[in-house]
Amino acid sequence: MKTKMPEFTPTQWNTSKDKQKFATQLLKLVKGDFQQADFPKWFYQRLMNCFGHIAHYNQNGFWVTWFDDPASQYNFLVNILNYPCYGDPGWTYSDVEKWIQEQPIITEKRDELAQKIMDKMDEDERSENARLQKKFG
Numbered sequence: 001m002k003t004k005m006p007e008f009t010p011t012q013w014n015t016s017k018d019k020q021k022f023a024t025q026l027l028k029l030v031k032g033d034f035q036q037a038d039f040p041k042w043f044y045q046r047l048m049n050c051f052g053h054i055a056h057y058n059q060n061g062f063w064v065t066w067f068d069d070p071a072s073q074y075n076f077l078v079n080i081l082n083y084p085c086y087g088d089p090g091w092t093y094s095d096v097e098k099w100i101q102e103q104p105i106i107t108e109k110r111d112e113l114a115q116k117i118m119d120k121m122d123e124d125e126r127s128e129n130a131r132l133q134k135k136f137g
Contacts, residue, residue, distance in 0.1 A: 008096055009089035019096050022046050026100060030077070030109050034067045050093050051083040070120070074113040077106055 008019035022043065029038040044059045056062045066076040081101055089095035100106065 006095075006099060008093075008099070011089075011091055011093075014093075019093060022050075022093065023096050023100060027103060027105060030105055034073050036063065036067075039063060039067070046093070050097055051080050053079075070113050070116045074110060074117060077110040077113065080106060081110065 005020045005023065008016045008023070010016045010019075025038065025040075025043045026047070029035070029043075032038050039059070041059060044062060047053060048056070048062060053062070053066075056065055064072075066072050080097075083097060083101075085094045085097040085101070086092070087094040
């Protein structure tokens with residue numbers, strides 16, 4: 001099902017369509033399981049200014065911090081869901097941030113990643129238990 005995109009408030013520097021393009025790309029990144037191909041430079045340059053993010057050192061540093069593994073991806077989504085979305089939408093992307101928070105894919109993917117992290121922890125514990133059983137009987 002295609003997500004209906006609202007008419008976001010334009011800013012002095014960006015149109016409603018610019019905001020829609022950003023929102024679409026963010027959802028594509030999340031739905032696509034955080035593929036680096038879905039993280040172009042133009043998108044990074046906007047994302048680093050949303051949801052309280054900072055630029056880190058560069059695009060690669062941002063990627064490694066937020067998308068490199070399931071735990072980082074989980075933290076990225078938790079950050080999105082918990083961010084208070086400050087500012088006037090005529091000057092910021094706060095309207096986009098609020099809309100993104102309401103999209104079911106954000107909580108669905110967060111929950112999926114949480115389960116993946118727990119499954120990996122269980123697998124690691126079983127492996128460690130088997131190793132210790134072998135070593136100490």
